[in-house]
Amino acid sequence: MVSLDQLKEEVKKALSSGKVKYFIGYENIGSGWQVRPAFIRQPEDVDRLVWTPACFHNLVRFLHDEKRRRAREKNPDIRPVGLVVKGCDSRSINVLLQEKYIERNDVYIIGVSCELTGVINITKLNQHLNGLKPQKVLFGSKGTFKVIVDDREIEIEAPDILADRCLECPANFPVIADVILGEEIKRNPGNRYQSISAYEKMALDERWSFWQQQFSRCLRCYACRSVCPMCYCDECVADSIAYAVTAETTADEKAQKTRWVERNPELSENIFYHLVRAIHLAGRCVDCGECERVCPVEIPLRLLNKKMEKEAKELFGYEVGFDPAQPPLIACFRDNDPQDFIR
Amino acid sequence: MMEKTILKSSFPQWIKSLQSFKVFIPKRENFGWELSSNNQILEIASDYTYPVVPPKKLIFPQEEIFFEFEQNPDNGIELKEVLPEESPQVIFGVRPCDGRAVEAMDLVFGGSFEDLYYWRRRRQTTLVGLACHQPPSENCFCLSVEGSPYSEDGLDILLTDLGDRYFVKALTEKGEKLLSEAPSLFKEITPKDREEKERVHLEAQGKIKRHLNGARELPEKIKAIFDSNFWDEESSNCLRCGICTYLCPTCHCFDINDETKSLAPLRGRRIRTWDTCQFPDFTMHSSGHNPRPDRASRLRQRLAHKFLYFILLYDRFQCVGCGRCISLCPVGIDIIEVLTRARNHGK
Ligand code: SF4
Ligand code: SF4
Numbered sequence: 282m283v284s285l286d287q288l289k290e291e292v293k294k295a296l297s298s299g300k301v302k303y304f305i306g307y308e309n310i311g312s313g314w315q316v317r318p319a320f321i322r323q324p325e326d327v328d329r330l331v332w333t334p335a336c337f338h339n340l341v342r343f344l345h346d347e348k349r350r351r352a353r354e355k356n357p358d359i360r361p362v363g364l365v366v367k368g369c370d371s372r373s374i375n376v377l378l379q380e381k382y383i384e385r386n387d388v389y390i391i392g393v394s395c396e397l398t399g400v401i402n403i404t405k406l407n408q409h410l411n412g413l414k415p416q417k418v419l420f421g422s423k424g425t426f427k428v429i430v431d432d433r434e435i436e437i438e439a440p441d442i443l444a445d446r447c448l449e450c451p452a453n454f455p456v457i458a459d460v461i462l463g464e465e466i467k468r469n470p471g472n473r474y475q476s477i478s479a480y481e482k483m484a485l486d487e488r489w490s491f492w493q494q495q496f497s498r499c500l501r502c503y504a505c506r507s508v509c510p511m512c513y514c515d516e517c518v519a520d521s522i523a524y525a526v527t528a529e530t531t532a533d534e535k536a537q538k539t540r541w542v543e544r545n546p547e548l549s550e551n552i553f554y555h556l557v558r559a560i561h562l563a564g565r566c567v568d569c570g571e572c573e574r575v576c577p578v579e580i581p582l583r584l585l586n587k588k589m590e591k592e593a594k595e596l597f598g599y600e601v602g603f604d605p606a607q608p609p610l611i612a613c614f615r616d617n618d619p620q621d622f623i624r
Numbered sequence: 625m626m627e628k629t630i631l632k633s634s635f636p637q638w639i640k641s642l643q644s645f646k647v648f649i650p651k652r653e654n655f656g657w658e659l660s661s662n663n664q665i666l667e668i669a670s671d672y673t674y675p676v677v678p679p680k681k682l683i684f685p686q687e688e689i690f691f692e693f694e695q696n697p698d699n700g701i702e703l704k705e706v707l708p709e710e711s712p713q714v715i716f717g718v719r720p721c722d723g724r725a726v727e728a729m730d731l732v733f734g735g736s737f738e739d740l741y742y743w744r745r746r747r748q749t750t751l752v753g754l755a756c757h758q759p760p761s762e763n764c765f766c767l768s769v770e771g772s773p774y775s776e777d778g779l780d781i782l783l784t785d786l787g788d789r790y791f792v793k794a795l796t797e798k799g800e801k802l803l804s805e806a807p808s809l810f811k812e813i814t815p816k817d818r819e820e821k822e823r824v825h826l827e828a829q830g831k832i833k834r835h836l837n838g839a840r841e842l843p844e845k846i847k848a849i850f851d852s853n854f855w856d857e858e859s860s861n862c863l864r865c866g867i868c869t870y871l872c873p874t875c876h877c878f879d880i881n882d883e884t885k886s887l888a889p890l891r892g893r894r895i896r897t898w899d900t901c902q903f904p905d906f907t908m909h910s911s912g913h914n915p916r917p918d919r920a921s922r923l924r925q926r927l928a929h930k931f932l933y934f935i936l937l938y939d940r941f942q943c944v945g946c947g948r949c950i951s952l953c954p955v956g957i958d959i960i961e962v963l964t965r966a967r968n969h970g971k
């Protein structure tokens with residue numbers, strides 16, 4: 282079991298020795314059981330930290346903010362940022378390393394093992410509790426969650442309320458870290474592509490109408506892009522104005538900027554945004570599930586990314602985020618690639 | 625003002641009588657409730673909470689076409705004005721906070737310069753409110769921003785659920801017109817109906833759990849800490865997505881773009897779309913300078929618009945306490961908590 286005291290101790294050590302610039306973990310929201318990303322800057326603040334099954338956020342995404350901050354400052358403090366990462370999150374660090382977006386000493390990693398559980402899906406929890414309001418959600422013993430409701434303790438088998446991605450996770454133990462908390466327990470993820478099997482049975486035109494229906498309600502709030510550890514581009518084709526414009530950009534350059542996607546939320550533009558994003562995530566998405574979690578109108582984005590993950594695996598034998606030295610899928614070719622047009 | 629009751633069993637007939645209107649009724653979708661005009665639904669479900677996307681989208685749609693342009697053979701440009709269709713609509717199940725939000729938007733799009741497009745839709749819209757029995761969200765805090773679960777502001781009719789019937793209060797001429805479409809369905813009220821309605825309203829009020837104390841002190845306080853690093857700390861985990869503003873029933877900021885469909889001959893349209901102060905390009909100048917360069921200034925802008933500038937302009941809050949931005953924020957930024965800490969900052 283991951284010990285919260287040990288986590289606090291490690292963070293305190295890293296902060297008081299000056300090894301890290303600041304530390305990002307999780308803290309409770311108000312008096313409730315839900316959590317949010319917490320920025321810990323002083324050793325005495327480590328008591329805010331929690332570690333619960335509601336720590337689903339992937340904190341790796343905050344490394345983009347740090348990189349941008351550094352680029353703006355004249356004499357930036359270049360000490361690493363400390364992060365708590367789960368197995369899936371740790372794979373996204375590997376992708377950032379692979380792409381040389383960050384360097385290994387930009388981040389100090391405290392990895393936590395998911396052991397026999399993982400993080401929960403709130404909708405599943407609510408369905409399971411059937412109207413009852415949880416007061417606390419905790420890890421139980423041996424693959425269960427413990428939920429406190431009306432001062433009673435309910436034990437729930439993990440698979441009943443686990444996030445979908447945890448059910449199919451190939452890395453319940455961090456693949457890269459400086460310190461690891463919790464035991465390395467192997468878990469058989471079963472069929473890693475279970476969640477897309479129904480989708481794969483659909484005919485092409487059925488799939489097309491399925492996605493049309495889904496994307497027609499997209500608001501283009503871009504929360505899916507904002508939360509993604511892989512969406513770090515300063516300039517995204519989806520933006521109607523490229524805000525990577527700087528004081529040095531000439532008027533002529535600005536006038537020549539191609540606008541790929543219009544701002545209107547019509548189906549054509551929504552689909553363009555999502556398909557470009559899906560292609561740009563092929564071989565990069567680590568299935569942390571954050572994009573799907575944050576979508577306010579619950580568009581099943583995981584389905585799209587999972588399908589791309591499977592394609593990368595089947596066509597190129599490519600697994601995402603296990604090896605920081607592996608060349609990125611879309612930036613390399615190998616002699617044994619199935620297509621020959623590139624050779 | 626007219627007060628009546630209608631049996632729930634007669635409700636479908638009332639809806640059916642509204643032939644000349646496009647009728648929107650809450651529909652359950654897998655992502656939550658949506659205001660739908662699919663004509664199949666003839667009642668308001670008993671477990672209805674509130675729509676994820678607020679009713680503002682039916683008056684101030686995410687996309688509004690202003691005009692189309694086309695180059696003609698002698699190289700002139702022809703403009704074709706596009707106006708919203710003339711089609712009266714009725715929205716059922718508007719929660720009192722969302723009704724007050726429409727009233728707040730009326731102030732923005734009205735006044736000395738009337739927004740043609742907004743008012744064309746607004747004048748054709750009848751808002752049928754539904755008083756809350758239960759707060760639809762655990763983050764409701766309407767009482768703290770001068771609203772209530774039975775507020776009538778901005779609505780044309782307020783319905784109160786009395787079990788087998790609704791208490792119907794028509795508040796405007798538009799509301800009365802809706803009752804006159806099926807007059808035989810509405811009954812005179814009895815003292816008991818009125819008593820029950822009062823009880824339901826009071827009970828609902830007691831069920832609201834969240835409160836933002838001293839909201840009227842906030843304008844001064846926000847001014848006082850405007851340049852403080854308070855905002856940096858509060859916004860440290862903000863993702864700069866558009867959820868809190870796009871789904872806020874009062875946020876009304878927009879962008880105007882020319883969309884070119886063809887360059888030769890030149891053809892396209894000018895459109896207005898939602899925009900948000902939370903996107904970095906919202907304030908980007910063509911010089912490359914951005915006066916709101918970071919998340920701190922953008923979070924401050926969102927809250928200051930609602931709890932400082934709007935008060936200075938209109939003497940009311942631009943937040944109606946619906947709780948959507950709290951419930952939907954992916955990283956738990958909670959407007960009640962942030963403002964409470966702002967109020968206590970430096971104390
Ligand atoms: S989070 Fe959902 S609504 Fe927002 S842009 Fe992404 S898919 Fe669209
Ligand atoms: S696309 Fe979604 S699941 Fe994949 S890495 Fe990005 S946020 Fe995570």
Ligand code: SF4
Nearest residue numbers: 872943944946947949
């Ligand atoms: S600011 Fe938040 S609570 Fe207030 S009206 Fe907007 S969405 Fe609702």
